[in-house]
Amino acid sequence: xxxxxxxxxxxxxxxxxxxxxxxxxxxxxxxxxxxxxxxxxxxxxxxxxxxxxxxxxxxxxxxxxxxxxxxxxxxxxxxxxxxxxxxxxxxxxxxxxxxxxxxxxxxxxxxxxxxxxxxxxxxxxxxxxxxxxxxxxxxxxxxxxxxxxxxx
Numbered sequence: 001x002x003x004x005x006x007x008x009x010x011x012x013x014x015x016x017x018x019x020x021x022x023x024x025x026x027x028x029x030x031x032x033x034x035x036x037x038x039x040x041x042x043x044x045x046x047x048x049x050x051x052x053x054x055x056x057x058x059x060x061x062x063x064x065x066x067x068x069x070x071x072x073x074x075x076x077x078x079x080x081x082x083x084x085x086x087x088x089x090x091x092x093x094x095x096x097x098x099x100x101x102x103x104x105x106x107x108x109x110x111x112x113x114x115x116x117x118x119x120x121x122x123x124x125x126x127x128x129x130x131x132x133x134x135x136x137x138x139x140x141x142x143x144x145x146x147x148x149x150x151x152x
Contacts, residue, residue, distance in 0.1 A: 034073060035092045035093045036073055036091070036117060036120065038073065038075075038089075038090070039090055039091075040078060040090075041057060041075070041076070041077050041078065041086075042080055042087050042088075043057070043080070043086040044079070044084060046081065047084055049084065049103040049104070050103070052086075052106055053086040053102055053110060055107060056107055059107070062110075063075070066111070085101050086103055087099055087102060087103075088114060090122065092122025093122070094121075096122040096124075097122075
């Protein structure tokens with residue numbers, strides 16, 4: 001007599017998908033995400049200072065190739081009639097934005113600024129030039145303290 005075979009129980013596909021999203025990714029090169037989420041390009045099509053940015057947007061050699069290099073970043077083009085100077089705005093995952101005006105730049109300068117926004121972390125710039133001064137020789141008088149001052 002042949003053994004009874006049960007049909008395999010099936011887990012709904014949605015359960016496995018939800019389970020995959022609930023588990024954190026292991027730390028590896030595959031789980032790296034850029035901190036830049038969006039790049040917004042704002043220009044006025046009627047203004048002369050915006051012609052270079054408009055050429056940058058319409059030329060497939062520039063914006064399309066950068067968009068293919070960064071598929072996880074959303075690129076938004078906003079033509080506005082109220083703004084005069086064209087600018088780039090980066091929106092980052094730490095809820096900060098960075099804005100760069102590109103009115104007087106050529107195509108290569110705009111490309112460099114786009115790369116700067118995409119590769120930036122969005123954190124506020126820190127000033128590392130001001131180091132604390134530490135003396136190599138001890139003070140003759142010692143360290144001043146208001147608690148050891150004698151009243152005269």
